[in-house]
Amino acid sequence: MLQLFAILVLLSLWACSSGENHNEVTVTPDPSVYTINLDFDRSESGSPNPFIVTASVYKDDVPESGLASLIEIEPERGSLGPVDEIAPGQYQFTVTPFQTGEHSVKVSYETATIKRTALVLHSVHSDWGQPMAVSGMVNTAGYEDGVTISPDGEYLFVQYGPLYFSAFQLFNLPRDNGGCGGHRLVPERCTHPWLDHTIGPYSGPERPGFFDGRFSGTTMLHNSNSWGVGEDESPIFAPSTMIYGFKRQPGGSFAEPFYLSFDDENDGITNASGLSLMLHGDGTATILFALDDPSDPHMVDLDGDGNNDVESLHDIYTAEVTLGQNNILGTYVYSGTPGTPPVRSTPFPSQLVNFGQTGINGIAGTQGNPHLYHDNGVVQSIWTDDERDDIGDGSDRGDLAVYGLTSGTFPQGTWVKALLPAVINQPWPSSEFQPFFTGNGLYYTHMSDTQLPEVYYASYSGTQSLDDYQNPNHWGNPEKVLGADNADIPGKIIAIGEPTIANYHEDEYLYFVYAYIRGFDSVSGLPDIDMQAGYIKKLR
Incomplete structure (x- = not known):
């Protein structure tokens, strides 16, 4: 499941030219020379x-x-x-x-x-040093999003797909403008290299074990094994993505890839997004992530009439994983009826963090990009965003929320939701998403009416309570940490988001996603956006 941060990058970008991708390569000679x-x-x-x-x-x-x-x-x-x-x-x-x-x-x-x-970014806060692209096996010509660094800085995670991200915008663009009009097959088959060809690896050494049941060489098959859809029969453009982790190497690069994924008949369609980790110190971790379960096992009583009859959409799940090795988060299999959602099978170690199934403030609607805040291994709160719901009564689209555990223990217990105050959640069309709370401050992605995501930070002076989180007097004025540029020529970095923090060797590092314009489509004029992983060290 892709991050809407990246989708929003494309909404206001139009031009025509060309560009190229530059990945970092380190060649280390014999150290005796x-x-x-x-x-x-x-x-x-x-x-x-x-x-x-x-x-x-x-x-x-x-x-x-x-x-x-x-x-x-x-x-x-x-x-x-x-x-x-x-x-x-x-x-x-x-x-x-x-x-x-x-x-x-x-x-x-x-x-x-x-x-x-x-x-080189449009702006960098004076507290921070020189931004850099992550080196090693992380950044490729494919799509890297959802960057997450482990709290100790030893493991880096991305949500990856061997695809052109701009294919999503092209798919929804009206056909008169060079797109597909939201349907691949009607009124006639829509073709384009962004839709029909892979880009980036889906095998070793960079992406070993990637689920490849929907590719043939560099050709997208537009099929789905778990949904019972044959080759070239899918009416939509459905991406295959998986979360990959990488271990820090001497010199600061990342390699030794492994995946955290749901097994969905080798499709890579049903998957986690918005990863957060709590380390246990023994090579294992509790992870938190968002998932829109296609089998809809957890329905919602939205109107309080006693009937759980509304889909819950994206919810927060948790699982225990071993770092440095492949982990299956759950299993989905074909239902037996073509075109219908896959159903759960075994193993399925992930479990729902049930915020409640009645009314608007539980699991109803979208909870995305969760951040797990804990104190010495004891979960205190879960921070989420809402990037997908429609605007309307009860909607918190574009707002950040925090769920506090008022009784019981994680992941069960009783959770209470609180929206952050207006000093953080600014009025629409401003959007705030992808939160990372440190205990004394909040990093997040902010997007104003410019439609350019940027990383912000607001200090926090209150206690770890819902009342204090909602109190504007406990929050400092938000400051821009990393600023994006206007989208007018190739090469420019036009979006920055997904902030996560690590403390490594007594230094604080901020890891993030950045998007630059790789080129432009000559027919539609749409930009070819490449998503990559970057980092920056805080100055002492």
Whole structure:
């Protein structure tokens, strides 16, 4: 299930041109010869911000001096300044960008080569350093969304699909404008490379075990085994996605991929989104996620008449997982009737966090992107958003909510819902989603009428109680942490969201999703949006 954060990115983007994807690749030579390390610092001397690169060159682990005119430096874009040796074996230079976007820098000497990608954003709060793209096996040409870092910084998770994300906008675009009008087959078959071809890997080494029952080579089959839909018979564009985890490697990259997924007949259609973790210190974790169960096992008595007769839509589920290995969160099988939803089977270790099935304030409507807040392993609250419900009476679309456990123990017990005050939940058309609560502050994604998601932070001074969460006097004025650019030319980073926090080696890191314009479709004019994982370190 895809994050609407990413869908909202596409709503206001129109132009025509081209671009390309730049993934980070690190080639480490024999350490007994030459090695190079790169450090990046952000400068506030211009807009967009230049960045300063320090290249440390070692021969047999000893700093190598006198190389300022000999090392080879290749910035992807921007203006390269002079190279100075600021200390033995340390060479510093500045790259001045002309626009926002990915700015990879490759440094080489003798047999040693290293490449890292700096992110130039429209704005960065002064408390934070230089944004960077995550290195290793995480970012690919495919779709990476739903970035989540474990609290200790050791594991990074993304929701991944070997697909063009912009296919969703194209599918819903009217046919007169070059789209499919919301139906693949009527009035005639709608075809487009974004709809019909994969992009990015769906096998090892980057994505081992990806459920591939809906692909043939690079061709989308537009089928579903779990729904009993034959090849090229699906009337909609249905994505296949899975959550993948990666383990931190020496040097800060992430590799050793594994998945957390529902087994749905090798489809990858029914899946979790909006991951949150509580670590147990023994290699296991309690996870929280959102799921729209197609079998609808938990109906809602919305009007209080005693009948559970309304679908609950996206709900919050929990499961216990072992980090570093594949985990099946549940099983769905074909019902036997073509075109009908799959049904639950075994194993099914995930369980519903039941906020209540009567009225609007329980599991009714959408609870998405949950954040599990706990104190020393004791769950205190669950923070959610609503990105999908229609606007109307009782709707909290675009608002952040917190559920407090008033009796019992997680995941059972009695939960009470509270909406955050207007200092956080600003009036429509502003939207707030993807919350991450630290105990003394809230990171979240904010989107105003510009339709450009950005990361914000609001400090919090109250107790861990629903009354205090709802009290505006306990919240500081929200501040923009990471700002997005206007969507007018290729390469620009035009959306940022999904903030999660880790404390690693006494430093605080913010991990996030960023979206840049990879190119434009020549027929519809729609942008080709690539979603990637980034991070930034807080300054001490």
